[in-house]
Amino acid sequence: MWGRKKAELPPEVYPSVLDGIKKIYRENIRPLEEMYRFDEFNSPLLRDSDFDAKPMVLFLGQYSTGKTSFITYLMEGEYPGSHIGPEPTTDRFVAIMGGKDEMIIPGNALVVQADMPFRALSRYGNDFLNKFQASVTNAPILDDLVIVDTPGVLSGEKQRIGRSYDFTSVVEWFAQRADMIVLVFDAHKLDISDEFKRTIEVLKGQDDKIRVVLNKADGVTGQQLLRVYGALMWSLGKVLKTPEVTRVYVGSFWAQPYQNPDYAKLFDAERDDLLRDLHMLPRQSTIRKVNELVKRARLAKVHAYVIAHLRAEMPVFGKKSKQEELIKGLNTVFNAVMQRYQLSPGDFPDIVRFREKLAHMDFSTFSKLNERVIQSADDALATEIPKLVKMFPLEHQVVPSQTNP
Amino acid sequence: MWGRKKAELPPEVYPSVLDGIKKIYRENIRPLEEMYRFDEFNSPLLRDSDFDAKPMVLFLGQYSTGKTSFITYLMEGEYPGSHIGPEPTTDRFVAIMGGKDEMIIPGNALVVQADMPFRALSRYGNDFLNKFQASVTNAPILDDLVIVDTPGVLSGEKQRIGRSYDFTSVVEWFAQRADMIVLVFDAHKLDISDEFKRTIEVLKGQDDKIRVVLNKADGVTGQQLLRVYGALMWSLGKVLKTPEVTRVYVGSFWAQPYQNPDYAKLFDAERDDLLRDLHMLPRQSTIRKVNELVKRARLAKVHAYVIAHLRAEMPVFGKKSKQEELIKGLNTVFNAVMQRYQLSPGDFPDIVRFREKLAHMDFSTFSKLNERVIQSADDALATEIPKLVKMFPLEHQVVPSQTNP
Numbered sequence: 129m130w131g132r133k134k135a136e137l138p139p140e141v142y143p144s145v146l147d148g149i150k151k152i153y154r155e156n157i158r159p160l161e162e163m164y165r166f167d168e169f170n171s172p173l174l175r176d177s178d179f180d181a182k183p184m185v186l187f188l189g190q191y192s193t194g195k196t197s198f199i200t201y202l203m204e205g206e207y208p209g210s211h212i213g214p215e216p217t218t219d220r221f222v223a224i225m226g227g228k229d230e231m232i233i234p235g236n237a238l239v240v241q242a243d244m245p246f247r248a249l250s251r252y253g254n255d256f257l258n259k260f261q262a263s264v265t266n267a268p269i270l271d272d273l274v275i276v277d278t279p280g281v282l283s284g285e286k287q288r289i290g291r292s293y294d295f296t297s298v299v300e301w302f303a304q305r306a307d308m309i310v311l312v313f314d315a316h317k318l319d320i321s322d323e324f325k326r327t328i329e330v331l332k333g334q335d336d337k338i339r340v341v342l343n344k345a346d347g348v349t350g351q352q353l354l355r356v357y358g359a360l361m362w363s364l365g366k367v368l369k370t371p372e373v374t375r376v377y378v379g380s381f382w383a384q385p386y387q388n389p390d391y392a393k394l395f396d397a398e399r400d401d402l403l404r405d406l407h408m409l410p411r412q413s414t415i416r417k418v419n420e421l422v423k424r425a426r427l428a429k430v431h432a433y434v435i436a437h438l439r440a441e442m443p444v445f446g447k448k449s450k451q452e453e454l455i456k457g458l459n460t461v462f463n464a465v466m467q468r469y470q471l472s473p474g475d476f477p478d479i480v481r482f483r484e485k486l487a488h489m490d491f492s493t494f495s496k497l498n499e500r501v502i503q504s505a506d507d508a509l510a511t512e513i514p515k516l517v518k519m520f521p522l523e524h525q526v527v528p529s530q531t532n533p
Numbered sequence: 534m535w536g537r538k539k540a541e542l543p544p545e546v547y548p549s550v551l552d553g554i555k556k557i558y559r560e561n562i563r564p565l566e567e568m569y570r571f572d573e574f575n576s577p578l579l580r581d582s583d584f585d586a587k588p589m590v591l592f593l594g595q596y597s598t599g600k601t602s603f604i605t606y607l608m609e610g611e612y613p614g615s616h617i618g619p620e621p622t623t624d625r626f627v628a629i630m631g632g633k634d635e636m637i638i639p640g641n642a643l644v645v646q647a648d649m650p651f652r653a654l655s656r657y658g659n660d661f662l663n664k665f666q667a668s669v670t671n672a673p674i675l676d677d678l679v680i681v682d683t684p685g686v687l688s689g690e691k692q693r694i695g696r697s698y699d700f701t702s703v704v705e706w707f708a709q710r711a712d713m714i715v716l717v718f719d720a721h722k723l724d725i726s727d728e729f730k731r732t733i734e735v736l737k738g739q740d741d742k743i744r745v746v747l748n749k750a751d752g753v754t755g756q757q758l759l760r761v762y763g764a765l766m767w768s769l770g771k772v773l774k775t776p777e778v779t780r781v782y783v784g785s786f787w788a789q790p791y792q793n794p795d796y797a798k799l800f801d802a803e804r805d806d807l808l809r810d811l812h813m814l815p816r817q818s819t820i821r822k823v824n825e826l827v828k829r830a831r832l833a834k835v836h837a838y839v840i841a842h843l844r845a846e847m848p849v850f851g852k853k854s855k856q857e858e859l860i861k862g863l864n865t866v867f868n869a870v871m872q873r874y875q876l877s878p879g880d881f882p883d884i885v886r887f888r889e890k891l892a893h894m895d896f897s898t899f900s901k902l903n904e905r906v907i908q909s910a911d912d913a914l915a916t917e918i919p920k921l922v923k924m925f926p927l928e929h930q931v932v933p934s935q936t937n938p
């Protein structure tokens with residue numbers, strides 16, 4: 129199923145773009161970051177493996193809506209530890225990842241692995257880690273994606289009693305890191321529980337990643353489907369609050385034939401659209417990585433100018449009081465740097481947080497202005513990265529927008 | 534089309550219920566209203582013809598969505614002065630009413646006719662009356678309903694330049710009096726103009742009367758239809774703000790065969806539902822008239838007690854100052870009457886407006902308490918009206934709710 133569509137997969141250009149990104153970061157940006165201690169102010173220095181992370185697809189929904197069935201359909205097989213059934217079955221967060229040998233890595237082991245993107249999850253505690261695992265297996269789709277299966281959202285009391293960790297916070301963490309969030313609804317029972325409404329609410333700001341699936345749509349009559357679908361749109365519009373209509377895919381997403389074949393053509397078309405969207409992810413994720421590299425390079429450059437400026441202001445005597453004066457007049461410093469080097473105000477750091485960081489530092493240990501290192505970052509922005517972008521086939525240079533008519 | 538469904542029309546019981554309503558009002562309620570000048574405080578005395586008003590169905594929508602086509606489909610023929618076409622065609626409000634002879638009654642003539650329910654429309658001025666007419670014709674559906682066709686809502690500039698009267702206020706007037714409001718959308722062009730959004734907003738409070746039609750649905754593919762319908766629900770939910778989902782009927786509402794027959798079964802079922810809803814109106818309107826009679830009788834009774842109480846408080850000398858005292862302490866009066874006669878607070882008039890009315894009256898001209906006349910109204914409430922209600926077939930005693938799944 130995934131395999132059959134290989135032709136639509138990103139052409140061989142994407143791996144080489146990825147290599148390009150790594151090389152540019154390593155040679156042109158990282159030296160600048162190191163020299164001006166960018167990691168102490170902003171985010172940690174990146175390693176090659178940070179760029180390798182596969183796009184992540186997060187499945188969310190009330191219990192028994194068919195999340196696990198959908199995933200095994202995409203994988204053309206089960207994943208280690210998967211359970212499908214009418215009762216609430218999936219009882220944990222499962223990161224499904226590609227690998228030669230089948231295995232299950234428990235949550236506690238997972239969050240200490242430096243080459244996995246899950247280290248930050250340790251803050252949700254043991255109660256959560258006991259309900260988190262990676263399932264490693266071999267399936268074509270896992271060459272391109274990491275899929276996260278989740279426990280179904282229960283309603284009311286059950287939810288509160290059942291879970292000993294903060295479910296919505298965990299969902300929020302995954303949602304921020306995900307490249308696509310698939311919300312699965314069941315056409316037979318649409319009542320969106322308050323719990324699930326709250327879950328959807330933490331997805332705010334991630335609206336463009338959300339795809340909604342109205343599953344098991346072949347099990348109801350046309351009129352029922354119309355009502356259920358309409359009610360879903362009616363309430364989603366209110367919960368998500370965006371004017372742009374979120375795309376809802378209507379169909380039955382598992383390997384069984386349709387119960388009611390009246391709308392087979394429609395359901396097939398919907399499924400194909402959704403699969404196309406999924407297939408697009410690796411390519412989009414490469415494009416996004418380029419964008420993020422550009423963003424990071426601009427921030428690091430402005431950061432370097434500011435730090436070098438502070439260093440240059442340091443006198444031989446009276447360092448301490450000068451430092452205090454500079455910290456107090458930080459906006460004057462920012463303005464001076466902005467005008468002198470013609471920088472964009474949007475690339476400057478948040479002044480309050482920056483001031484806090486500076487408070488405990490000795491400005492005289494900062495590096496002086498190094499034109500060569502900055503020039504190298506500038507070259508990346510002006511020449512190297514545009515070269516990378518030119519490698520994308522023309523029609524993919526813009527992130528494809530959603531295919532609403 | 535309407536004729537074929539005759540079997541579903543209200544049984545012969547409804548005309549006799551209507552006669553009962555008229556008789557009860559004439560014999561038991563109106564004497565009370567006359568005696569205590571209810572019409573000067575509340576609304577005018579009613580005549581038999583006020584009860585005869587047929588349920589009114591108001592069609593609204595952007596231009597060229599197919600309102601007029603839909604109406605002529607229901608009538609199985611055109612109405613005098615009807616125009617159908619791709620450009621904005623219907624240029625006026627048309628009340629389509631049943632009658633032996635075809636004729637057009639222009640707006641100015643219409644609002645002076647005492648037996649027509651349009652008298653209040655004269656306040657919208659000549660510019661409006663020139664764009665208002667009644668089209669009288671002979672069609673089975675007009676035995677049961679009055680249909681109001683309206684000019685399509687235009688967008689932006691056109692709307693403002695084109696109309697010399699206050700379109701939304703006129704719509705509001707009709708909407709308040711209508712028994713059903715049909716909002717017609719075109720599946721080919723869904724952009725809801727700001728003008729139409731404002732029009733929908735004046736329908737607030739009338740939500741239960743609204744039926745939405747997604748017309749020309751046979752002219753787009755299944756997936757397009759899904760998107761258009763979803764987008765419609767998404768934005769309607771935001772404009773109407775009610776948690777209850779408004780029923781949307783999807784189909785093609787004219788006499789032509791379906792362009793794309795894939796969804797014929799669905800469209801047929803939707804059309805049948807909508808027609809059933811329309812057929813239910815006369816019956817529901819009779820039930821509503823009974824409810825309104827009860828409400829009016831209760832108001833008139835409380836009114837009578839209050840007026841008689843004020844009359845009884847009048848001294849022989851010093852009327853003026855006593856009147857002023859009573860008006861000032863009107864809430865004490867209301868409380869005394871409420872307790873003495875065990876009346877419900879909800880049946881008392883708005884104290885501010887009531888006070889204003891009293892200011893210019895001479896309380897000594899009010900009628901004294903007349904137990905017999907009040908008793909007669911009480912008999913109506915306790916015996917006569919319940920007898921009427923018993924005439925309804927059991928299953929119709931509750932207004933049928935919408936058939937959402």
Ligand SMILES: Nc1ncnc2c1ncn2[C@@H]1O[C@H](COP(=O)(O)OP(=O)(O)OP(=O)(O)O)[C@@H](O)[C@H]1O
Pocket residue numbers: 189190191192193194195196197198211212213214215216217218219278279280281343344347379380381382
């Ligand atoms: N497309 C479908 N049509 C009809 N039934 C389905 C479909 N997909 C799954 N089911 C059935 O629905 C039930 C729940 O499926 P599944 O366990 O995949 O749901 P889930 O969302 O993963 O539930 P949980 O949240 O409890 O893990 C199972 O009985 C399954 O056979």
Ligand SMILES: Nc1ncnc2c1ncn2[C@@H]1O[C@H](COP(=O)(O)OP(=O)(O)OP(=O)(O)O)[C@@H](O)[C@H]1O
Pocket residue numbers: 594595596597598599600601602603616617618619620621622623624683684685686748749752784785786787
């Ligand atoms: N169900 C339908 N399917 C396809 N086309 C239709 C349908 N109903 C009407 N039309 C066409 O749409 C156009 C507009 O129809 P009509 O005049 O009835 O719309 P209207 O809403 O009354 O417009 P206006 O607001 O200008 O009065 C006409 O060309 C008509 O033939």
Ligand SMILES: [Mg+2]
Pocket residue numbers: 195196197211212217218277278279280
């Ligand atoms: Mg599951």
Ligand SMILES: [Mg+2]
Pocket residue numbers: 600601602616617622623682683684685
């Ligand atoms: Mg028209």
